[in-house]
Amino acid sequence: MPKNLSKIAKTKKIKYFLISFVDLFGVLRSKLVPAQAIGDMQKDGAGFAGFATWLDMTPADSDMFGVPDPDSLIQLPWNKEIGWLASDLYMDGKPVKASPRIMLKEQIKKLSQKKLQMKSGVECEYFLISEDGHSLADKRDIQSKPCYDQSALMRRYDLIKEICDCMLEMGWKPYQNDHEDANGQFEMNWDYTDSLITADRHVFFKFMVKSLAEKHGLRATFMPKPFSNLTGNGCHAHVSVWNGKINKFLDNKDQLGLSKLAYNFLGGIMNNTQALSAFFNPTINSYRRINAPPTKSGATWSPSSISYTGNNRTHMIRIPDRGRFELRLMDGSANPYLIQAGIIAAGLEGINKKLNPGKPLHCNMYEDYKKYPKLKKLPNDINQAINMLQNSKALLKAFGTDVIKSYIKLKNSEIKNFKVRNVFNKRKPVSQWEKDNTLDC
Numbered sequence: 001m002p003k004n005l006s007k008i009a010k011t012k013k014i015k016y017f018l019i020s021f022v023d024l025f026g027v028l029r030s031k032l033v034p035a036q037a038i039g040d041m042q043k044d045g046a047g048f049a050g051f052a053t054w055l056d057m058t059p060a061d062s063d064m065f066g067v068p069d070p071d072s073l074i075q076l077p078w079n080k081e082i083g084w085l086a087s088d089l090y091m092d093g094k095p096v097k098a099s100p101r102i103m104l105k106e107q108i109k110k111l112s113q114k115k116l117q118m119k120s121g122v123e124c125e126y127f128l129i130s131e132d133g134h135s136l137a138d139k140r141d142i143q144s145k146p147c148y149d150q151s152a153l154m155r156r157y158d159l160i161k162e163i164c165d166c167m168l169e170m171g172w173k174p175y176q177n178d179h180e181d182a183n184g185q186f187e188m189n190w191d192y193t194d195s196l197i198t199a200d201r202h203v204f205f206k207f208m209v210k211s212l213a214e215k216h217g218l219r220a221t222f223m224p225k226p227f228s229n230l231t232g233n234g235c236h237a238h239v240s241v242w243n244g245k246i247n248k249f250l251d252n253k254d255q256l257g258l259s260k261l262a263y264n265f266l267g268g269i270m271n272n273t274q275a276l277s278a279f280f281n282p283t284i285n286s287y288r289r290i291n292a293p294p295t296k297s298g299a300t301w302s303p304s305s306i307s308y309t310g311n312n313r314t315h316m317i318r319i320p321d322r323g324r325f326e327l328r329l330m331d332g333s334a335n336p337y338l339i340q341a342g343i344i345a346a347g348l349e350g351i352n353k354k355l356n357p358g359k360p361l362h363c364n365m366y367e368d369y370k371k372y373p374k375l376k377k378l379p380n381d382i383n384q385a386i387n388m389l390q391n392s393k394a395l396l397k398a399f400g401t402d403v404i405k406s407y408i409k410l411k412n413s414e415i416k417n418f419k420v421r422n423v424f425n426k427r428k429p430v431s432q433w434e435k436d437n438t439l440d441c
């Protein structure tokens with residue numbers, strides 16, 4: 001029996017529910033529903049006009065309905081009268097295939113047919129900036145190597161503590177908070193878990209950080225590269241694949257601690273990286289972060305070539321510990337559901353075709369890249385990434401041609417809109433268009 005939201009509302013004194021979904025561009029959209037109406041909404045869903053969001057629909061399409069997943073319920077720790085729910089979109093009684101949460105569930109289903117489940121954790125970096133988005137909030141945060149700076153971290157103690165307290169209360173098991181490599185940049189880590197739960201939490205985390213920052217008179221941004229001279233906002237994921245309680249990625253006899261299955265999965269990721277960039281680095285601004293020149297701190301901490309290694313942060317994939325790997329490609333504008341869905345889809349191709357990722361490289365890739373001219377490079381801009389996605393047999397098969405077509409159609413309309421007055425140039429300052437369209441990603 002699914003949980004009865006009406007009853008839960010009474011017990012937990014929830015007055016309103018946010019029935020939410022995330023569209024293809026990662027925008028979080030909701031209806032605020034009084035608790036008295038939640039019973040019907042749990043059955044039928046909340047109505048939305050799809051064309052009004054970033055989904056490939058027309059104004060003539062039927063209403064779509066967001067059917068809340070009661071297992072995703074989060075009572076807002078900072079406003080207990082509100083309960084947040086992730087929902088799955090349906091239209092004319094059928095799931096909306098080109099919608100991110102459904103896309104992820106489809107990949108989870110395919111993986112589960114092999115009796116496997118992916119667990120993951122995400123590291124969402126963000127900046128605290130001024131209201132207008134032009135400068136950092138902390139004027140004293142000017143060190144050239146500000147990473148882990150205790151004073152700059154503690155000047156934001158009130159906000160960081162409030163966010164971390166919320167995660168403790170929600171049972172996410174947060175374990176560390178720090179000042180990151182760019183001035184004004186922070187990261188907060190919580191425990192890894194099943195990929196769908198991580199994706200829902202990732203969506204909620206961004207909402208929570210932005211909301212609480214506002215409460216403290218600040219603005220938080222996950223934009224990939226708001227300041228061209230500073231390290232960008234990455235969103236690395238740590239990945240392992242399990243059968244129940246057994247980590248199928250772990251092999252203690254292997255030098256790096258990974259199993260054959262893990263290497264095949266890795267092979268799938270590396271085989272599809274260029275096309276996956278269209279999901280993992282989905283904005284025009286994303287391409288200021290990858291293939292970028294060194295920043296003020298001395299490194300970009302983001303990849304440019306497709307390679308993997310042991311515990312070494314200059315490569316796209318790092319194996320920091322036995323039984324898991326870290327994919328360092330994604331940035332703060334990536335859609336939380338498409339991150340997980342893309343990883344599973346590519347990993348599954350690797351498992352099915354027993355793809356070999358080749359030997360790990362143990363060099364400093366930021367300096368030694370010229371020694372490896374044959375390594376595949378990451379796309380240089382969003383157009384290249386979209387072209388790669390369009391021609392990716394593996395991803396077209398994994399998600400369905402229509403779903404990928406919808407995504408590309410919307411992305412192309414966005415690129416067209418940018419190009420009316422702009423030319424993408426990494427050497428030029430971040431454009432107003434990029435700020436207007438990406439600061440609140």
Ligand SMILES: [Mg+2]
Pocket residue numbers: 123125180187234
């Ligand atoms: Mg980080």
